[in-house]
Each structure stands twice: as structure tokens, then as C-alpha cells.
Amino acid sequence: MAVGDLTAQIRMEGNVIDGNSQEPIPGVAIKVRGTTTGTVTDLNGGFTLDVQEEARNLEFSLIGYETKLVSITNFPSNGRVILQPSSLDLAEVTVLGFENNRSLLESTGAIAIAGPRDFDRADKTDLAQMLNHIPGVQVRGANVLRPATISIRGQGARGPGQTGRIKIYLNDLMLTNADGTNAWEDIDPYTIGSVEVIKGPGSSIYGASVGGVLNIRTETAPYGEHSVEAFSLLGSFNSMRVGTTYRVSNEKVNILATVGTQSTDGFREHSQEQRDFVTFLGTFSNAENNTTTLFLNRNRYDSRAPGALTPQQVEENPRQALPLAVLQNAGRIATFTRMGMSNDWQISDRWRNVTSLTMSFSDLDHPINFLYIYQWAQDVGGRTRFIHDTNVFGKKASFTVGGEYLTGVVRTNFYGIEAGRPTGVAIGDREARIQNGILFGQAELEATEKLLVTAGMSVNFYEFANLELTLPGAENQVRRFDPFVAPRVAFNYRP
Structure with missing residues (x-):
């Protein structure tokens, strides 16, 4: 954004962002169109450039991205310039x-x-x-x-x-x-x-x-777009995909929301599939140095199992289903719900934090020829990392430290089956509880213009418990594994 006049000059400040990932882009060449005045974005995608009052356009270019012209008089108020990736190199x-x-x-x-x-x-x-x-x-x-x-x-x-x-x-x-x-x-x-x-x-x-x-x-809405799109796809065996997508993007918000269904009858009898889905992805820039992303997804997957055929049955009719599979309505019905939030905070010129929280649920109904399986799962976790850019002995360096934690519960019940429905009391059940965590660190040093050195290490923790087992001969188990240390050193040399 323009922040003031300096002896017939205007100071331009801003950040250059990847249009797909919404991440800052370092090394972008910025010049005043028609002049030799210019600069390059720093490791955080930021730039500052003094331009003459009569200057009209800034040109942003980097190999792997489409070159973009931005009018100085209509420069975004939040200083964000979006570059779209290309596939040239x-x-x-x-x-x-x-x-x-x-x-x-x-x-x-x-x-x-x-x-x-x-x-x-x-x-x-x-x-x-x-x-x-x-x-x-x-x-x-x-x-x-x-x-x-x-x-x-x-x-x-x-x-x-x-x-x-x-x-x-x-x-x-x-x-x-x-x-x-x-x-x-x-x-x-x-x-x-x-x-x-x-x-x-x-x-x-x-x-x-x-x-x-x-x-x-995930995809993001192109900058400046505000649209509603209806889509459809038709194919063989009554295959179909229909739905609606909503997109909006400006200096503060980028939203992509989709709702729809996808189905097919399949080649064989009793091989139908259907997916119903809702997805919401929203990125909100609530400050010049803070970006929050919200994600919500729900998907129901329903598929039928035609069963295996003998060679004789295939020769007779390759599209038929196994009679027992039809009788028991064999198939798989899975429902997934996922919610997440991620926050990217540019604390200062040298410090940045990225933190995310995730929660997911799933339900599985799985009728097969001789058994009905029901499974429910829940997972909750978080991840955070701090990135610090600095100099070590005059050389550019970057340090990353952080951690990740995830806990989950999986409950599985086994029933008899009759006409595709569970019968009576469960003939077996199992509950698994899992916890795992990671502490990690990484350092990068540009030792020379051609040599990049990376060193890092992670410490991994894992605990697993099988509880309330009623399967014949099964026993409760709780296992806590010793922390596992995984070091890493790597070199990149470009002659």
C-alpha cells in the first residue's frame, strides 16, 4: 500500500502471495514498468519500493508464475498482490x-x-x-x-x-x-x-x-471473483455428478464452497455407488500480519458389493451379482465429517507462527455376506510451529521448532446379519484408543551461494490401548512405546 510522499516519490509496501497456496513468495522481481527502478521480495514475500509520482504500473515476475501488472493508483489497500502459478518450468x-x-x-x-x-x-x-x-x-x-x-x-x-x-x-x-x-x-x-x-x-x-x-x-477463488457456478457431468452406466460452487475473493476474504452429489449404477448388478458432499473453505485476512483458514467437509459414501463370481457364472453373465450379496444387501456406507482451523501469524519480520486444529468423525456401516460390521471413529489433534529467519556468521539461516499431537478412538462392533440388517446383540466388540505426538526442529543454513545445509530431528511418542474386548480369547492390551528419535542431515549443492 502507498504510505506517503518522499520528495515527489510514493513509498509502496506490500506482500506477494501464491494464488493457490496463499503462502508468501520470496524472490519476486518487482519493477516500475518502463524504468530500471525495482526490488525483490524478501523471505516473507514482503517488499518496499519508492516510486516517482508519475509512475503508473508495477510489474511482478518470477519463474514459475504468471507475470502480473498492478496499477499504482489502484494498488490494494492491504498491500496483497496475488500471483498465479504457471507450468513453464x-x-x-x-x-x-x-x-x-x-x-x-x-x-x-x-x-x-x-x-x-x-x-x-x-x-x-x-x-x-x-x-x-x-x-x-x-x-x-x-x-x-x-x-x-x-x-x-x-x-x-x-x-x-x-x-x-x-x-x-x-x-x-x-x-x-x-x-x-x-x-x-x-x-x-x-x-x-x-x-x-x-x-x-x-x-x-x-x-x-x-x-x-x-x-x-485446495483450490482458492481467483482474486476479484464473485460467482455461483452450477456443474454437471454425465457418463456411462448412469454416471452423474451435479452440484453448485460458490466463489468470492477480495482483499480480506477468499471463500470456496461446494455442494453436490455423484453417483453411478456400475457395470454389474448391485454395484451402485453414490457420494453426497459439502465442502467449505474460507481464508480470512483479519490483519496485515494474520490469516485464518476455516475448513468444513462432510461426505457420505454409499456403495453396493456385487460379490465374487465363479468362471462359469462370468461366462453365463458377467454383469450379474452373487445372489447372497444381493440378499444381504452387501456394501459399505461411510459418513465423514471433518472440521479444521489454521492460523498463520507473521509475528515480526523474522518470526512467524502457523497453528492448526483438526477434528474428524466417521461412521461405517458394513454389511457383508456373513457379518455386519459397525465402526465409529473420532480424532482430535493440533499442530504448531515457529519459524525464525536470521543470520549466522553473516549467512542466511532459518530455524523451525514445533510440535504435533493427535488422539483418537475407534470402536468396532460385530453383529450377525439377516436380510442386510444387524441381528441381536453384538457378537464381538473392540475399542482402541491411540495417542501420538511429535516434537521437531529443523535448521537451514546457506553456507555458500551454492551450498544449502539442512539438519533436523524429531522425537516421536506413541501409545496404543485395546479396551473392552469381547471377542473370544481376546485380552485388553495397553502398549506405551519408548520415544523414537529420528535425526536428519541433508546437503544441496548447485554447481
Whole structure:
């Protein structure tokens, strides 16, 4: 924003923000159009520039982003300039996984990025197809027998079971449950703007996630937009997706809200699927140095299981369903509710804090041929980190310290089944309570113009308890694991 006159000059101050991630962008070249006067944004995306009164436009440019002209006379009052990413040079795209918004070539780890151009190659009704374009990543979509699973370089869940080797975050909110499973099938693929994949144990600030980390960023409304959009999609086997999206964006608010339904009859009999979803994402700039993001998501997934056929039945009619599966109305009905809040506070020129709180609930009704399974889960957690930019012996350095805590309860009941409904008293039940936490720290030092040194460490805590088990022969179990320390040192040299 313009803050005053200095001998026929105007002082311009502001911040440059990524249009997708809403993160500050360092290293943006800013110049007065038609002159040699200019500057570059600092590590926090901020800038100050004195311009002549007769100057008309400022030009903002950075490789990996679309160049933008901003009128000086109509400069935003809050000083925020939004740049939209482009796909011209992937190597120079800024990544967020290591906290300091460096280019892909400067990151001390193996990172892959997927964005709108990649997602347009796939059927966006299925998140698995969108992510399977990323090298080293294998995703299996949810079906009637299991939730969605993911593996990175062979680590993670490649079969029906799941492991705690991969962590997933959405806009700094934790999608990984306390027990290590990843509940992300409720995220509407159409709301995803970009995905960063850290392959392997590439960063201390996420704990001992040896498989890797997914950082999902949702779409945001383009700056200045205020619109209501109705959408529809039709396909084979009565496939359909319909709904409405509301977008609004200005200097103070960015809101993206979607409500809709998605369904298909499937190729085989008794293989129908339906998803009903509501998503709200709002980012509010309530001060020049404070941004709050609210996220609310509810998704109901209802799918029918046609059952397995013998070779003879397939030859007779490949589209038929197993009679017993139809009789028991076999399928999977899952309802997810997720709420989260994240706050980004620029405390000073050198200090920044990012804190997020997450709460999620899920209900699962799972009738199968010989059993009815009901499962209820709740997870509550928070994450905070402080980032400090400074100089050490005249060299640029950055320090990150923080912690993460997550607690969850999973209750599972097993019933007999008759005509697709549970019968009588539960024949078995199980309750699991899980707590885990992380304390982490990371330091980055630009030792030379070409050499970047990163060192970090995380301390991981985990406690697991199986309670109130009534399954035959089962016993209560409580396990407290010793703290696990995961150090990391990495070097990046650009000759």
C-alpha cells in the first residue's frame, strides 16, 4: 500500500502471495514498468519500493508464475498482490514441504508436484487416478471392501491393510488418523489445487514418516471473483455428478464452497455407488500480519458389493451379482465429517507462527455376506510451529521448532446379519484408543551461494490401548512405546 510522499516519490509496501497456496513468495522481481527502478521480495514475500509520482504500473515476475501488472493508483489497500502459478518450468516451482518456500531444485529431498495440468489428464471424480500420475506413487481408490490406500516407493498400504508410514496434510490440517491410517477419501477431488509428495523420510518437521508425506493444497477463488457456478457431468452406466460452487475473493476474504452429489449404477448388478458432499473453505485476512483458514467437509459414501463370481457364472453373465450379496444387501456406507482451523501469524519480520486444529468423525456401516460390521471413529489433534529467519556468521539461516499431537478412538462392533440388517446383540466388540505426538526442529543454513545445509530431528511418542474386548480369547492390551528419535542431515549443492 502507498504510505506517503518522499520528495515527489510514493513509498509502496506490500506482500506477494501464491494464488493457490496463499503462502508468501520470496524472490519476486518487482519493477516500475518502463524504468530500471525495482526490488525483490524478501523471505516473507514482503517488499518496499519508492516510486516517482508519475509512475503508473508495477510489474511482478518470477519463474514459475504468471507475470502480473498492478496499477499504482489502484494498488490494494492491504498491500496483497496475488500471483498465479504457471507450468513453464517445473524445476523453479516453489515448494512448501520444507517450510522455506524454496524452488524444487533447491530442496534437500525428493519432491514431486502435481497440479491442474496433471489432474486434467485423469478422471477427476477419482482421486486415485489423479495421484497415480506421480512417479513412485501408487494409490488404490476406495471400494466396498476397504478405504482408499496409498504407497510411496513401495512404503505404505499396498493391500487391504494400512500402515502408519505415510502422513497426509491438507492446508496444514492433519488427515492422518491417530492410529496411522489415512482418512482422505472424503476429500472432493475437484477442490484440490495441487499436491506435493515428499518421497521417503525427507523432512524432520513431519516426524518419523518413513514412507513419505503428502501436502494437499485446495483450490482458492481467483482474486476479484464473485460467482455461483452450477456443474454437471454425465457418463456411462448412469454416471452423474451435479452440484453448485460458490466463489468470492477480495482483499480480506477468499471463500470456496461446494455442494453436490455423484453417483453411478456400475457395470454389474448391485454395484451402485453414490457420494453426497459439502465442502467449505474460507481464508480470512483479519490483519496485515494474520490469516485464518476455516475448513468444513462432510461426505457420505454409499456403495453396493456385487460379490465374487465363479468362471462359469462370468461366462453365463458377467454383469450379474452373487445372489447372497444381493440378499444381504452387501456394501459399505461411510459418513465423514471433518472440521479444521489454521492460523498463520507473521509475528515480526523474522518470526512467524502457523497453528492448526483438526477434528474428524466417521461412521461405517458394513454389511457383508456373513457379518455386519459397525465402526465409529473420532480424532482430535493440533499442530504448531515457529519459524525464525536470521543470520549466522553473516549467512542466511532459518530455524523451525514445533510440535504435533493427535488422539483418537475407534470402536468396532460385530453383529450377525439377516436380510442386510444387524441381528441381536453384538457378537464381538473392540475399542482402541491411540495417542501420538511429535516434537521437531529443523535448521537451514546457506553456507555458500551454492551450498544449502539442512539438519533436523524429531522425537516421536506413541501409545496404543485395546479396551473392552469381547471377542473370544481376546485380552485388553495397553502398549506405551519408548520415544523414537529420528535425526536428519541433508546437503544441496548447485554447481
